[in-house]
Amino acid sequence: MTQPSPRDLQFKSINYTGLDKGARLIVTGAVHGNETCGTRAIERVMAQIDSGELVIARGSVTFVPVTNPLAYRLEQRSGQRNLNRNLFPNDDPQDFEDRIANWLCPLLARHDVLLDLHSFNADSEPFVMVGPPNNDGPLQPFAHADQERALAKRLGVRRFVDGWLATYGAGVQRRLSDASQLQTVLRYGVGTTEFMRSTGGYALTLECGQHRDPQAPAVGYRAIINTLAHLGLIDAPAPAAVAAADIEALSMVVVHDKLDKADSFARTWRSFDEVRVGTVIGTRADGTSVRSELDGRILFPDVNAGANQEWYYLTTANPAFAKD
Missing domain, CATH: 3.40.630.10 (Zn peptidases)
Structure with missing residues (x-):
């Protein structure tokens, strides 16, 4: 174009x-x-x-x-x-x-x-x-x-x-x-x-x-x-x-960066996919596993992120939102 x-x-x-x-x-x-x-x-x-x-x-x-x-x-x-x-x-x-x-x-x-x-x-x-x-x-x-x-x-x-x-x-x-x-x-x-x-x-x-x-x-x-x-x-x-019972409210709590362009995800992640403590998110260029440190959901996973850029966010449940 x-x-x-x-x-x-x-x-x-x-x-x-x-x-x-x-x-x-x-x-x-x-x-x-x-x-x-x-x-x-x-x-x-x-x-x-x-x-x-x-x-x-x-x-x-x-x-x-x-x-x-x-x-x-x-x-x-x-x-x-x-x-x-x-x-x-x-x-x-x-x-x-x-x-x-x-x-x-x-x-x-x-x-x-x-x-x-x-x-x-x-x-x-x-x-x-x-x-x-x-x-x-x-x-x-x-x-x-x-x-x-x-x-x-x-x-x-x-x-x-x-x-x-x-x-x-x-x-x-x-x-x-x-x-x-x-x-x-x-x-x-x-x-x-x-x-x-x-x-x-x-x-x-x-x-x-x-x-x-x-x-x-x-x-x-x-x-x-x-x-x-x-x-x-x-x-x-x-x-x-x-309805409060239907609400799914999440709070972003941590962002993880891609440290090397060769860092890679373990699977094709989509926003709101569930993760548990210890879930393997990806692998660093040196072979180190990247694991979730919390129970929650992944958000904005970016397979195309460059080195020292945001790679993915993790969220946790925010039950207070439904009560606001």
Whole structure:
């Protein structure tokens, strides 16, 4: 495929505002260009609004069907780098994603709630990435956990994962030889939801299914409609929360790095595969076995990771989430 010139591309958002006051919602799709289920879901909802089938009665909703137009045009995850890392405005933009950030970050900051729609590579069921509990710590201070988790339980899925930035940060600390670089490198862990929380809002990433799953756009569509109803933007019955007994909630607790490009997995792992203490995850280049140190589930196994990059995460059950 011929590489499009960034100068041939532009950014697009569409806003619908109701007559009465209410929450300001933003819904994003195709932050990664090969994850198109969010784009299709957003287009379906906008068509209903444009036809009059749906009416934004209060508050406002902004749709960004294609957040990264370069990656979307190329039909690949990234344009020149991963947009969903190191997402901050940049006075001296070095790549196309920096330029997206200079447009997207102020747009996010003008809203109260973000629903970011994604998909994933391996076959698995949809899940929601949620933020931290309320805290005033230095890593990711947050004050809207109750509202965020209430919305998460109404998106229409049963699986929830938290602990991303703290676990990523611990891995950064472990691999850094120069502790003074910590804050700089931690910025790489900030994506759409983390930036949104930093502006005083709350945010969810919904992983709608496998990239080519024909049901993934429907998962995204249902989540948008449920969010509009839950926030009161449309006149519709409030969506019910997923039953506590059906919830599978997991917390990311540790990330393991690939130390050598020859490190290899013992099997083809998929996110949420179960592991037990002692389960062989893989083998180091020197023949040493890598075993799970806990009972839980593996997350984001990356067979293509390079040396000194994240190889896989481990999660443990978080029963408190169902009670929140």
